[in-house]
Amino acid sequence: MESSILESIGVEIIGVMSPVSICMFLVVLLVYSLSPSNPFSSPSVPIRTAANLVYLETPSDSATQKLEGSLLNALVFVILIAVVTFLLVVLYYYNFTNFLKNYMRFSAFFVLATMGGSIFLSIIQHFSIPVDSITCFLLLFNFTVVGVLSVFSGGIPIILRQAYMVSLGIIVATWFTKLPEWTTWALLVALAVYDLVAVLAPGGPLKLLVELASSRDDELPALVYEARPVVSRSRGSNLGLLVGGVSDSGSVELQAVNESENHRPTTNEGESFPLVSHSRERHSFSSESSEHSTVVVSCDRVQNREPEIVVDEEMSPLVEMMGLGNEREQQTRRDNVEVRGGGGGSDRGIKLGLGDFVFYSVLVGRAAMYDLMTVYACYLAIISGLGCTLILLSVCHRALPALPISIALGVVFYFLTRLLMEPFVVGTATNLMMF
Amino acid sequence: MTIAAGIGYALLALGPSLSLFVSVISKKPFLILTVLSSTLLWLISLIVLSGLWRGFLPLNSTTWWPYGLLLFTSIAFQEGLRLLFWRVYRRLEDLLDAFADKVSKPRLFMTDKMQISLAGGLGHGVAHAVFFCLSLLTPAFGPATFFVDRCSQIPFFLVSAIIALAFVTIHTFSMVIAFNGYAEGNKMDQLFVPVVHLAAGLVTLVNFASGGCIVSIPLLYFIAILTLIYCGKMVWRRLTEHQSTQGNS
Numbered sequence: 001m002e003s004s005i006l007e008s009i010g011v012e013i014i015g016v017m018s019p020v021s022i023c024m025f026l027v028v029l030l031v032y033s034l035s036p037s038n039p040f041s042s043p044s045v046p047i048r049t050a051a052n053l054v055y056l057e058t059p060s061d062s063a064t065q066k067l068e069g070s071l072l073n074a075l076v077f078v079i080l081i082a083v084v085t086f087l088l089v090v091l092y093y094y095n096f097t098n099f100l101k102n103y104m105r106f107s108a109f110f111v112l113a114t115m116g117g118s119i120f121l122s123i124i125q126h127f128s129i130p131v132d133s134i135t136c137f138l139l140l141f142n143f144t145v146v147g148v149l150s151v152f153s154g155g156i157p158i159i160l161r162q163a164y165m166v167s168l169g170i171i172v173a174t175w176f177t178k179l180p181e182w183t184t185w186a187l188l189v190a191l192a193v194y195d196l197v198a199v200l201a202p203g204g205p206l207k208l209l210v211e212l213a214s215s216r217d218d219e220l221p222a223l224v225y226e227a228r229p230v231v232s233r234s235r236g237s238n239l240g241l242l243v244g245g246v247s248d249s250g251s252v253e254l255q256a257v258n259e260s261e262n263h264r265p266t267t268n269e270g271e272s273f274p275l276v277s278h279s280r281e282r283h284s285f286s287s288e289s290s291e292h293s294t295v296v297v298s299c300d301r302v303q304n305r306e307p308e309i310v311v312d313e314e315m316s317p318l319v320e321m322m323g324l325g326n327e328r329e330q331q332t333r334r335d336n337v338e339v340r341g342g343g344g345g346s347d348r349g350i351k352l353g354l355g356d357f358v359f360y361s362v363l364v365g366r367a368a369m370y371d372l373m374t375v376y377a378c379y380l381a382i383i384s385g386l387g388c389t390l391i392l393l394s395v396c397h398r399a400l401p402a403l404p405i406s407i408a409l410g411v412v413f414y415f416l417t418r419l420l421m422e423p424f425v426v427g428t429a430t431n432l433m434m435f
Numbered sequence: 436m437t438i439a440a441g442i443g444y445a446l447l448a449l450g451p452s453l454s455l456f457v458s459v460i461s462k463k464p465f466l467i468l469t470v471l472s473s474t475l476l477w478l479i480s481l482i483v484l485s486g487l488w489r490g491f492l493p494l495n496s497t498t499w500w501p502y503g504l505l506l507f508t509s510i511a512f513q514e515g516l517r518l519l520f521w522r523v524y525r526r527l528e529d530l531l532d533a534f535a536d537k538v539s540k541p542r543l544f545m546t547d548k549m550q551i552s553l554a555g556g557l558g559h560g561v562a563h564a565v566f567f568c569l570s571l572l573t574p575a576f577g578p579a580t581f582f583v584d585r586c587s588q589i590p591f592f593l594v595s596a597i598i599a600l601a602f603v604t605i606h607t608f609s610m611v612i613a614f615n616g617y618a619e620g621n622k623m624d625q626l627f628v629p630v631v632h633l634a635a636g637l638v639t640l641v642n643f644a645s646g647g648c649i650v651s652i653p654l655l656y657f658i659a660i661l662t663l664i665y666c667g668k669m670v671w672r673r674l675t676e677h678q679s680t681q682g683n684s
Contacts, residue, residue, distance in 0.1 A: 007462065007463050010464035014468070373566060376565050376566065380475045416486075417482070421566075424485030425485070426571070430591070431585075433505070433643075434598055435506050435510050435602075
């Protein structure tokens with residue numbers, strides 16, 4: 001029996017959604033399991049980071065004070081990020097690529113070693129795991145070194161790289177959840193707005209960066225999650241070079257590249273700014289020629305040792321359908337897609353920046369401090385926002401910010417759930433009324 | 436130990452749907468998307484409903500009729516939403532078929548359509564279990580448990596997990612029945628679903644009486660099993676019909 005199209009539609013969307021889900025799930029778990037220990041330790045030492053330079057929130061302040069303070073904090077943070085991004089653009093413009101890469105490696109090392117280390121320490125303390133310091137140090141060191149190697153070097157299996165991207169996201173997000181409540185919300189909203197401006201407005205730093213990178217046909221010097229298919233999923237594949245393929249029709253390459261994590265050692269806080277960018281390389285194979293299975297072996301620019309097998313799956317069709325549902329539109333779109341040679345150093349699959357991972361998880365983690373119900377609501381909202389962004393991405397063919405839709409939905413759902421739904425559900429469920 | 440209890444409650448409510456998800460849904464990305472969107476739809480319906488009822492909360496917990504009214508409006512609203520879901524699905528099905536033609540793949544099989552409806556139903560069921568049982572489970576991970584006055588024999592978490600399991604079953608399979616009924620234009624199937632949903636909702640009203648949960652839970656499971664059998668028979672009928680028509684042609 002021939003396989004139905006159900007198995008091939010939406011693979012790419014799931015490929016992006018599943019790591020995001022894993023990241024959020026682990027952050028929630030961390031926040032949940034570590035929070036009982038916090039009431040004793042953390043309130044006395046509020047952490048001072050770049051995100052609350054101006055105003056240090058204390059629970060006793062009045063609402064207006066908190067609001068003003070958190071808005072100021074968010075403003076300062078966004079300005080900082082904007083400055084750093086412009087700096088990045090300037091450095092990239094003058095071809096300091098190696099410097100940037102090394103800086104990224106350094107910051108990855110720092111994040112994994114210090115912030116990750118302190119999280120591991122608190123896990124060890126909380127569950128009282130019997131580990132001696134030397135073993136712990138060795139393990140941490142190995143973990144960190146492999147992580148740093150996997151960020152920009154070749155020869156590392158993509159799955160490991162993806163795993164490290166997710167764990168970087170988890171670590172930074174867990175740190176961000178330690179920010180006070182009002183500041184977190186203001187920060188999230190401000191970042192979503194900043195993301196929107198930076199990616200879409202003419203002259204926005206992220207837009208410049210992405211255009212620069214695509215004009216040079218180069219890799220962005222940033223920490224980016226690549227949702228490339230890791231293994232051939234189709235039947236009849238023999239490990240190596242051949243993939244019994246899924247046919248391929250006008251599958252559009254969308255790259256949502258995201259921006260880096262920018263670490264500031266002095267403040268002991270990694271700030272990452274999200275950006276999603278542009279479809280650098282679009283590939284399409286006309287649907288006429290697509291009866292046969294297509295095997296694309298991408299000669300990756302990172303020159304992996306093992307040949308990377310990339311199966312093209314249909315993602316855009318679903319997207320087209322859901323987005324427009326319009327035959328004519330589909331046709332024109334297909335015509336518009338540029339066909340560039342399949343050979344060049346292109347990578348395939350959607351890319352999502354680490355910043356998006358981080359801030360999605362921060363939202364969910366903040367929701368986890370209130371109740372489980374808000375966690376589920378926020379998770380669903382964020383995932384559906386991500387889905388909408390991906391659909392828009394295939395419609396618009398350009399760099400899109402991944403934060404605004406998701407964060408807006410997430411925040412709205414959080415407050416709706418908290419204010420409206422919780423009394424309703426608790427009221428009915430504790431009377432054992434259900435429907 | 437308490438963590439074990441909490442996980443146990445969660446698995447009691449969601450175990451069957453988890454295995455359904457792993458065995459059927461997770462292999463097909465499109466079905467995962469269907470589950471997610473139907474869960475979101477249910478969540479939105481819950482938020483809208485709670486927005487409508489927010490002004491009247493908290494309800495007087497000694498009289499039962501406001502709760503009856505609440506259940507009735509909620510179920511009516513959700514059944515209306517099911518119709519909407521069907522409309523959307525209908526358009527999606529056409530698009531999927533058009534797309535399948537374009538890439539010279541077979542059109543949707545009947546089993547595919549059933550799987551989509553199953554995924555839609557599973558989304559509804561999971562959303563129910565998550566919001567009515569799982570989200571209240573947080574205290575269950577702690578060192579104590581909680582009893583409701585009216586059902587003092589069983590811990591509240593256990594009762595809600597058991598009830599949630601019944602509702603997951605009802606929601607999951609009634610979606611299959613409903614979509615089939617709409618597709619075939621079968622009035623019987625179309626009516627069966629709202630009636631079952633309403634009956635299940637009203638049975639939980641029995642919980643209002645002191646010790647009522649002893650009566651209502653078996654009744655609820657009777658309804659769930661009825662739905663299951665009805666769905667099974669219907670699917671079997673469709674499959675055999677399908678095979679015989681295929682054999683003839």
